[in-house]
Amino acid sequence: MTHTIIHNVRVVQEQSVLELGWVVVQNDCIIAIGSAEDQLPELPEDTVKLDGAGAYLVPGFIDIHVHGGAGEDFMTAKQEELDTITRFHMENGTTAMLATTVTGANEHLTAVIDAVQQYQQRPMPYAQLVGVHLEGPFVNPKWKGAQNESYMIEPQLPWLEAWVKDYPGIIKMQTLAPEINGAPAYIKALSEAGIVAALGHTDAHYADVQEAVKSGLTHAVHTFNAMRGLHHREPGTVGAVLTTPGITAEIIADGEHVHPVAVQLMLLAKGVDGIVLVTDAMSAAGMPDGEYMLGELPVVVTDNIARLKDGGSLAGSTLTMIRGFQFLIRELGISVVEASRIASLNPAKVIGLDQQYGSIAVGKRADLLLLDGEFAIQSVIIGGEVRI
Numbered sequence: 001m002t003h004t005i006i007h008n009v010r011v012v013q014e015q016s017v018l019e020l021g022w023v024v025v026q027n028d029c030i031i032a033i034g035s036a037e038d039q040l041p042e043l044p045e046d047t048v049k050l051d052g053a054g055a056y057l058v059p060g061f062i063d064i065h066v067h068g069g070a071g072e073d074f075m076t077a078k079q080e081e082l083d084t085i086t087r088f089h090m091e092n093g094t095t096a097m098l099a100t101t102v103t104g105a106n107e108h109l110t111a112v113i114d115a116v117q118q119y120q121q122r123p124m125p126y127a128q129l130v131g132v133h134l135e136g137p138f139v140n141p142k143w144k145g146a147q148n149e150s151y152m153i154e155p156q157l158p159w160l161e162a163w164v165k166d167y168p169g170i171i172k173m174q175t176l177a178p179e180i181n182g183a184p185a186y187i188k189a190l191s192e193a194g195i196v197a198a199l200g201h202t203d204a205h206y207a208d209v210q211e212a213v214k215s216g217l218t219h220a221v222h223t224f225n226a227m228r229g230l231h232h233r234e235p236g237t238v239g240a241v242l243t244t245p246g247i248t249a250e251i252i253a254d255g256e257h258v259h260p261v262a263v264q265l266m267l268l269a270k271g272v273d274g275i276v277l278v279t280d281a282m283s284a285a286g287m288p289d290g291e292y293m294l295g296e297l298p299v300v301v302t303d304n305i306a307r308l309k310d311g312g313s314l315a316g317s318t319l320t321m322i323r324g325f326q327f328l329i330r331e332l333g334i335s336v337v338e339a340s341r342i343a344s345l346n347p348a349k350v351i352g353l354d355q356q357y358g359s360i361a362v363g364k365r366a367d368l369l370l371l372d373g374e375f376a377i378q379s380v381i382i383g384g385e386v387r388i
Contacts, residue, residue: 059367
């Protein structure tokens with residue numbers, strides 16, 4: 001049994017910052033939190049002591065929409081490639097993530113689900129792969145973005161039934177277009193299986209989204225991107241997402257996918273607790289400018305902006321969670337506490353893992369980041385172990 005105390009830190013909790021704080025970890029779990037005035041619990045003599053030297057201690061980031069990184073793509077990744085992806089994102093502050101697919105054939109998607117299940121069966125040394133996010137293939141070609149139209153079809157309930165039976169608990173989220181034939185029944189089946197039903201790549205009108213919410217839809221992927229926009233006589237998908245309390249909304253906070261003013265509008269409409277930071281990162285994240293693949297589609301990256309080679313649509317991103325976190329604080333002026341909820345607690349809540357992940361609290365996993373005064377990463381702790 002190992003004990004660690006991280007002291008002389010500004011502990012960023014769900015509602016406030018604990019100045020001159022300390023956190024005690026036993027194995028992979030937080031067992032005590034306090035400040036300089038509080039009595040330290042009795043600890044073994046061999047307790048590891050980490051002096052944070054006044055740094056922020058924040059919960060590790062949770063990325064529920066990420067396609068790859070460091071040259072590798074979840075669609076083709078086996079165990080070694082999964083290590084590469086999770087190591088890269090760990091180095092940039094992500095401590096838990098969903099392996100996200102692109103639109104593909106049933107066998108392609110099943111292969112990703114199977115690879116993640118196998119990966120979970122051994123100790124995961126880097127960011128934890130806590131499940132799979134299926135982005136498609138039941139989406140609208142009108143808003144295909146960087147998705148392959150040739151694989152887009154109407155919802156197939158037998159596929160879902162087989163995945164749930166063969167890979168229980170692995171799929172955490174699926175993105176679909178709620179206006180297409182068969183979507184309401186499929187959304188209901190997702191909800192009954194405990195899988196988050198999310199809208200995306202959709203031409204849904206406001207009324208379509210309201211009906212989908214009745215069926216169990218609760219989330220929106222990369223809000224504003226690849227969906228019907230807001231019009232004052234037809235609020236559209238965006239209007240429904242912004243005004244429906246039961247929908248949480250993802251944001252790619254890189255200044256390219258969504259203008260900062262639109263993010264401010266989201267904050268006003270949804271509140272801090274209704275927004276989730278994601279990267280939508282593709283294999284080119286962490287790599288030089290050049291040509292890459294997103295699934296089967298060629299992508300060109302110039303000045304860290306990824307676009308389809310054919311047509312020029314934005315193709316995922318090269319964003320990391322730490323850069324998105326910094327953007328929220330520097331460009332939008334929100335507090336470190338609010339940014340932490342958006343990057344850690346809110347995504348944990350969306351996928352139902354907030355009892356274990358997402359905030360610094362007694363009983364939760366010790367997945368933690370030490371950040372300096374400029375919010376740069378000094379250290380990454382996963383499961384109570386210092387990895388960086």
